[in-house]
Amino acid sequence: MISFGPVPSRRLGISLGINNIPTPKICSYSCIYCQVGVTKKHNIILQQFYKPEVIFKKVKKHLDSLDKDNKPDYLTFVANGEPTLDINLGESIERLKEFGIPIAVITNASLLNATEVRNNLCKADWVSLKVDSADEKVWRAINRPHILLDFNTYKENLFLFAKEYRGSLNTETMLVKDVNDNALQIQDTADLIKQIKPTTSYISIPTRPPALNWVNKPDEESLNQAYQIYLNAGINPEMILGYEGSNMGYTGNIIKDIVNICSVHPIREDAMQQLLIKDKADSRIVDYLINNHSIRKVEYNSTVYYIRQFQK
Ligand code: SF4
Secondary structure, three states: OOEEEEEEEOOOEEEEEEOOOOOOOEEOOOOOOOOOOOOOEEOOOOEOOOOHHHHHHHHHHHHHOOOHHHOOOEEEEOOOEOHHHEOOHHHHHHHHHHHOOOEEEEEOOOOOOOHHHHHHHHOOOEEEEEOOOOOHHHHHHHHOOOOOOOHHHHHHHHHHHHHHOOOEEEEEEEOOOOOOOOHHHHHHHHHHHHHHOOOEEEEEOOOOOOOOOOOOOOOHHHHHHHHHHHHHOOOOEEEEOOOOOOOOOOOOOHHHHHHHHHHHOOEEHHHHHHHHHHOOOOOHHHHHHHHOOOEEEEEEOOEEEEEEOOOO
């Protein structure tokens, strides 16, 4: 299926997904957490898949079938594989711009050494680059790149693309328990990301069945630690925990407010007290949410935080 959804996305509002890579998955990586399974077609050569006209017609038909109030905020290339392997990606983006809807691309960033790939991505309004680790060994262990990919080239081209790109540049880091989630590793990843100067740096966890079944989510303490390290590095982090939490903050419904905010940012104890006062709520609400496993109390650098509980 070339287009799917629209699906609600915290990053992009309502997003109509575009899959420009045919099945079975073709990718330059074979990430241990990939929800599409192990990569059987490992590839780094750009190819022609669907003609831009075919993608345009499919998306047009899909958009025409939607209700007026269900129109997407973004058309998002989030492929069954690596979208930048498509040699026609730039032309497809140009064609889709006719709909007047911003275009997003979620890429693993491994092919940015190719001028053609960077030029194609520069046509999109919003791009997310995968940065799971700043350490070559960990990169090889978690992303399992194509044998001809080189770590230093990957890093250098993250910087080059960040210089060239004029749209909204974002990063995404998938944290896997005992693979890339210890404090030193996260500090190195944060230092690398800082140099790219992303608008937002998303921290995510595997929420769907991973390619390798030993892959686990980090615990809430590690996730909070990662969030605080990113924040201290001067990055704007946001968590993606598989819940549609929102950034809206205060709505007047204390349970909704706490759960929504905790899904995106850990709430510091003093901020929690302020939220309770604002909502004129009883502090026992926090105990209630802890007891029913909606949130967890964690500590980092002698400060208490509340975070959405995802391990039950
Ligand atoms: S880059 Fe994306 S599609 Fe490719 S293996 Fe990793 S998670 Fe799967």
